[in-house]
Amino acid sequence: MDGLIRVFTNTQRGAPQLSGTAGTLLGVLRACLVDGYGAVAATAATVSGGIATIQLPQGSSFDASAIVRISGATPAALNGDARVISASSTQITVATTAPDGAASGAITVKMAPADWQEKFAGTVSNVGVFAPTVVEATGMLLRVDDTGTTNARVRAWESMSDADAGAGPIPLDSQVSGGLWWPKSYTGDTTSKAWWLIADARGFYIAVDPYGGGRFTLLYTGDIDSFKSGDVWGYLLTGNVGDKTTSYDVPDGCCGASVRYTMRNGAYLARLHTGIGGAMLAQRVGAHNTSGSDAWAGSANYSWGSYPNGTNNALMTCALELYTTGTTLRGAMPGLLHPFQDCGNFFSSGVSIDGTDDFAGHSLLCLRIGAPTGSAGTVFLDATGPWSR
Numbered sequence: 001m002d003g004l005i006r007v008f009t010n011t012q013r014g015a016p017q018l019s020g021t022a023g024t025l026l027g028v029l030r031a032c033l034v035d036g037y038g039a040v041a042a043t044a045a046t047v048s049g050g051i052a053t054i055q056l057p058q059g060s061s062f063d064a065s066a067i068v069r070i071s072g073a074t075p076a077a078l079n080g081d082a083r084v085i086s087a088s089s090t091q092i093t094v095a096t097t098a099p100d101g102a103a104s105g106a107i108t109v110k111m112a113p114a115d116w117q118e119k120f121a122g123t124v125s126n127v128g129v130f131a132p133t134v135v136e137a138t139g140m141l142l143r144v145d146d147t148g149t150t151n152a153r154v155r156a157w158e159s160m161s162d163a164d165a166g167a168g169p170i171p172l173d174s175q176v177s178g179g180l181w182w183p184k185s186y187t188g189d190t191t192s193k194a195w196w197l198i199a200d201a202r203g204f205y206i207a208v209d210p211y212g213g214g215r216f217t218l219l220y221t222g223d224i225d226s227f228k229s230g231d232v233w234g235y236l237l238t239g240n241v242g243d244k245t246t247s248y249d250v251p252d253g254c255c256g257a258s259v260r261y262t263m264r265n266g267a268y269l270a271r272l273h274t275g276i277g278g279a280m281l282a283q284r285v286g287a288h289n290t291s292g293s294d295a296w297a298g299s300a301n302y303s304w305g306s307y308p309n310g311t312n313n314a315l316m317t318c319a320l321e322l323y324t325t326g327t328t329l330r331g332a333m334p335g336l337l338h339p340f341q342d343c344g345n346f347f348s349s350g351v352s353i354d355g356t357d358d359f360a361g362h363s364l365l366c367l368r369i370g371a372p373t374g375s376a377g378t379v380f381l382d383a384t385g386p387w388s389r
Contacts, residue, residue, distance in 0.1 A: 008197040021149060052094050220336075281324075315343075335381055
């Protein structure tokens with residue numbers, strides 16, 4: 001695993017659009033996880049002192065810090081995935097081990113996918129099954145039924161024999177009949193909705209603003225940062241238990257909420273750490289949420305004052321931890337930070353800040369999360385990585 005975190009969003013050049021029509025969520029997932037997007041032919045490339053400058057047609061560039069995939073270049077050392085160091089409308093620079101000099105060949109650059117795989121592709125219309133390719137992953141498969149308009153239905157499986165059949169469902173039908181709900185849009189039409197997808201080789205967050213009010217529902221699928229070494233059942237899927245595209249309430253599966261007051265549906269682990277039984281409900285609690293109530297990250301309900309912290313003038317954050325039966329602490333959400341101070345409207349979605357202390361050298365991406373038509377909070381995602389597991 002290269003440890004690079006891929007950050008995708010609907011405003012990037014060539015990005016697929018999400019709307020209240022069948023198949024659009026699958027289009028986003030395929031582009032980000034499997035295929036990449038925004039491919040463009042370079043007009044020239046030169047290397048000097050470990051830095052490659054790649055010339056691109058006007059208006060066909062990439063964002064600084066994006067992970068791009070370069071192919072078709074000679075020398076071959078220039079090919080592969082790299083983080084964009086700097087970008088303009090006509091060129092990008094990336095670090096490389098290629099020797100100094102001009103590169104040749106039909107050089108193509110595109111947004112690099114997270115290198116997941118789609119199983120049983122094309123066998124069932126508007127249904128996709130996705131899984132990591134790295135051997136370190138637990139290997140659970142995510143089935144996405146995108147035949148609906150405003151929501152897709154999702155369920156993970158321990159194994160699958162085809163796109164419609166498998167063993168070890170996550171969640172069980174007794175927990176959520178038909179699987180969880182991932183929102184797309186509150187209207188069944190072609191109006192585009194904002195989205196983000198942040199991925200590594202073993203899991204990804206997808207954030208959707210179904211109502212268009214700037215409040216993202218942040219969902220996760222993949223391996224957790226388990227407190228058990230070699231936790232082969234340390235896989236989590238979050239999602240809503242019904243249509244929450246216009247809800248004033250907390251979306252069940254949103255990872256921006258610390259659920260302290262009651263056990264809330266919407267997050268399911270593959271099994272107990274012992275491997276006994278089947279899928280089980282997980283409680284998501286911010287490590288510093290001592291208020292006894294549910295709280296949006298970065299809101300006053302965490303009850304630790306307001307940003308910035310008076311002692312060090314800093315943004316204070318904590319992990320979102322996962323509990324199972326009783327008070328068994330299973331692990332934490334990888335790469336996700338909950339501010340436990342009230343940030344108000346200080347930060348905006350898409351803004352990146354530089355990390356300090358344990359996150360020195362890391363870029364932290366802000367997302368405003370919340371109920372589609374209700375209250376909101378703030379989370380940060382480590383956009384540099386690697387995520388701890």
